[in-house]
Amino acid sequence: MTRIGLLGGSFNPAHGGHRAISLFAIRALELDELWWLVSPGNPLKDPESMAPLEVRLASARTQARGTRIRPTAIETELDTRYTVDTLAALKSRYPSHKFIWLMGADNLLQFHHWRAWREIARRVPIAVIARPGYNRAAHAAPAMGWLRRFVRPVADLRNWTNWRPPALVLLRFVPDPRSATRIRQADPHWHRRALSRVDLSRRTHSS
Numbered sequence: 001m002t003r004i005g006l007l008g009g010s011f012n013p014a015h016g017g018h019r020a021i022s023l024f025a026i027r028a029l030e031l032d033e034l035w036w037l038v039s040p041g042n043p044l045k046d047p048e049s050m051a052p053l054e055v056r057l058a059s060a061r062t063q064a065r066g067t068r069i070r071p072t073a074i075e076t077e078l079d080t081r082y083t084v085d086t087l088a089a090l091k092s093r094y095p096s097h098k099f100i101w102l103m104g105a106d107n108l109l110q111f112h113h114w115r116a117w118r119e120i121a122r123r124v125p126i127a128v129i130a131r132p133g134y135n136r137a138a139h140a141a142p143a144m145g146w147l148r149r150f151v152r153p154v155a156d157l158r159n160w161t162n163w164r165p166p167a168l169v170l171l172r173f174v175p176d177p178r179s180a181t182r183i184r185q186a187d188p189h190w191h192r193r194a195l196s197r198v199d200l201s202r203r204t205h206s207s
Contacts, residue, residue: 003161005034005127006090007102008083012051013059014038014071021129022069024173025102029127030158034102036060036071041081084116087123098161099124104131105138112142121147121166130173 005025011018014036022034038057041050050056053073060071078093080086083101090099101124103111108128111117120126126147128138138144150166157169 001161002094002097003030003032004094004097004099005029005031005102006037006087006099006124007034008037008039008086010050011036011038011056011060011071012049013056014063015059016063018060019063019067019069021102021104021173022064023067025127025129025171026068028157028171029100029160031068031100033068033070035074036064036069037075037086038071038073040073040076082115084114084120084123087120091123100160101126102129103127104129105134106131108138108143109134109141117143118146118166121150121168123165125152125160125163125165125167125169127160127169127171129171 005022007018007022007025009018018036022036025031026034038053038060040053053076057071057073063069064071074090075081075086078086078089080089087099087101090097101120103126105128114120131138147166147168150168152160152163152167152169154169154171157171160167160169
């Protein structure tokens with residue numbers, strides 16, 4: 001049995017905050033690997049604001065160096081766009097893996113807008129990681145009206161592979177203020193420089 005955490009997102013760009021919460025989750029959940037599912041396109045976000053997938057994936061690989069974090073764009077291979085479909089495909093492809101879905105408290109606020117969100121919760125356990133400014137609101141999120149009855153104690157965290165979904169655990173983490181939104185606001189053209197580096201790397205490897 002391989003213990004895998006799944007963290008989906010745009011990673012537009014990936015940054016140290018993603019890395020920090022992922023390393024925390026690897027330790028807390030005793031994961032063999034944590035997969036970053038770099039989304040080909042988030043249905044809830046404006047596609048015009050999204051850097052190219054190859055650039056976002058490159059930024060994820062840079063942040064993941066030297067860790068058990070595995071950035072992947074596997075959803076393009078699986079031909080899935082929604083989390084509920086991705087989870088079904090992953091569980092079918094990797095029957096010996098145990099998966100747990102990770103999300104920040106900010107995502108819990110909008111979880112009820114995700115397609116078939118209750119079905120997502122029925123497929124895999126979910127770990128919600130604290131995010132600055134969102135935690136109190138997350139406890140009152142619409143989805144929590146249904147999920148609250150399935151909250152598991154942190155003391156039982158190491159047994160998450162034995163939990164029968166729906167199962168939710170709330171993880172306390174030293175807040176990290178970094179966010180992709182703030183990075184884009186401070187540097188709107190980050191992806192252009194990143195794309196130049198990707199192109200340079202291609203030319204170097206092909207020569």
